Amino acid sequence: MIAVSFLLINRNDFEAIVHAKEVATQNTRKALLSVKEETNLLKESVLLDAPIINQLPDLPRGCEVTSLAMLLQYADIDVDKMTLAKQIKKDTTPYSRENGKIYYGNPNDGFIGDMYSLSGPGLGVYHKPIAALAEKYLPGSIIDFTGSDFEEIKNHLSNNRPVWVITNSTFKKLPDSEFRTWHTPSGTVKITYSEHSVLITGYDETYIYFNDPLTGEKNKKAPITDFEESWVQMGSQAITINS
Incomplete structure (x- = not known):
């Protein structure tokens, strides 16, 4: 029992x-x-001291790797833009035009065209190949938060982390007429020849601040609302370091 x-x-x-x-x-x-x-507390304003590097005259189409060089050097990684230009993954799909359609590479897969000259066709590269290259220098410390809200950029800046982004050279939303459709081996992609990359270094209530590799200007500013719209239009692409 x-x-x-x-x-x-x-x-x-x-x-x-x-x-x-x-x-x-x-x-x-x-x-x-x-x-x-x-x-997630955001500071009212931030302005970080990241190194400024000019992409010209060596890399007329090298804004993305130059902005990456600034980000890595901020993290005390000794690497220059020319080294990154050699190492970035390339999409070597040749340019062709048939029946009014453009056939070319995909910037999501690798750098497109000639980075060292404007004499031939080309464009640039998007966040995935850039993040993959950055990961080789800082394994486990690269944060690719592409697709997040703009507030996440402010959050990283508030924690002393500059942010690599894709925008356009006007830093405001472009009309649809500025975009073209490319047919690539991995599908169609919409591109604009005004595509640009910068390193965001700060913000306040009115402006966003960034190092512009095209002009060599440090802490250049643009209206924050315009800049956000241009960033979202280009796919909200953003990378930083987990420092």
């Missing part, structure tokens, strides 16, 4: 235990939310 014993708890004691557990759970949630809020 097996003896079974029961611990009897009166109703008031039982309700007190349940209430205590609910309070503990609520307090835990509040604590977690508090930590999250502290982590």
